Amino acid sequence: MSTPPKVLVTSAGGKTGLQTTLQLREKGFPVRAFVRRRDHRSEILKRAGAEIFVGDQYSLGDMRAAMQGVQRAYQCAPTAPNGLYFNAVFTAAAYEARLEHVVTLSQWLSSANHPSLFTREVYLSDILIGMRKEMSVTTVNPGWFADNYLMVLDMAVQLGVFTMPLGAGNVKKNAAPSNEDIARVVTASLLDPGSHAGQTYRPTGPQLLSPDDIAQAMGRATGRRVRYIDISERMMIKSLRALPPSNYSVAAVTQLALYADEYRRGAFAVNAPTDHVERVGGQEPEPFESIVRRTVSYRPELTRSPVRSLGAMARFLKILAARPFDLRDAEKARDYVRPQTPVFSQDDPAWLASHHPEKPRVATVVAA
């Protein structure tokens, strides 16, 4: 029997990288997990049999070292500025190492003239990584992750409110995928390049939900009434800057504000939900309520109590007291490259064509 190819997973301590590493190990594939530091997450990966590589993903030297003896890779840029730099480092090292197949985490919104610099960088990265014909690529384009809602789950549990700037509460605007389901699509594509090379997948959850639906699902999963409150962009900036574990930079906040704008415009609802999790990942996508139930079950700090409710109230007051900043000034101060006429996804004919239900670039295969 031939030896299975070795897979490098970048951002292996992160949301999709960790799940991808665990799923690859379950399938018996040797994995090198690229992490920033040794901690409880690298311990989980090590226990699952992954080889731990500690390094800086922005260092070409580290990336070259991480790719030695590797044949395939999951490329996942951290949620941070400098995505194009990360992707250039990864692509250069992958070409040198003559990898046979890469699965790259792109973005639902990816388009050439998007107002978000991060998104335009992803679009360019996707072009660059596909330029060496000998290395096949599968592109995975998820939209707004279910995990994003979980960032405010403690407020929902303790105070009964789900606060995000998502617009009207009753409009169904997103079918959010779990980290595990995104990883299922990534893992299937890594295992079988023959079926998945050249494909683009858009993993989603099973159904479109409105912000009110999300609040109600949080309420059912946590045993209390949760009400959606549509907050302003200013309030979102304050909360992203004020609260741990958020360590979002000013640059990242400017981009997340644009993604919230796309959410309100309905971009994540275009041609959603898809059947890619089931068709490629091999099982039905997880409903949002079950994602919340699972999260609550392993995070005891989310249990409701008077002391924790007081803590949540204190965090809420900290948000109110935080100093906001002007998004446009922040972008100008950073001297971002700007398109002369930025175009949101749904106003871009090329983007619309790539999301058209009649043109799903999806292989008709089910993972082994």
Ligand SMILES: NC(=O)c1ccc[n+]([C@@H]2O[C@H](COP(=O)([O-])OP(=O)(O)OC[C@H]3O[C@@H](n4cnc5c(N)ncnc54)[C@H](OP(=O)(O)O)[C@@H]3O)[C@@H](O)[C@H]2O)c1
């Ligand atoms: N969230 C969404 O809704 C969404 C939607 C579509 C696409 N995406 C894309 O998803 C990607 C992020 O994926 P994810 O959420 O799975 O990852 P993630 O949770 O953001 O994880 C990133 C990991 O990279 C590590 N890291 C950061 N800088 C590093 C460095 N210089 N060297 C080594 N490691 C470093 C982080 O370490 P520490 O944890 O130790 O800091 C973290 O473990 C982004 O490219 C984003 O554009 C996200």
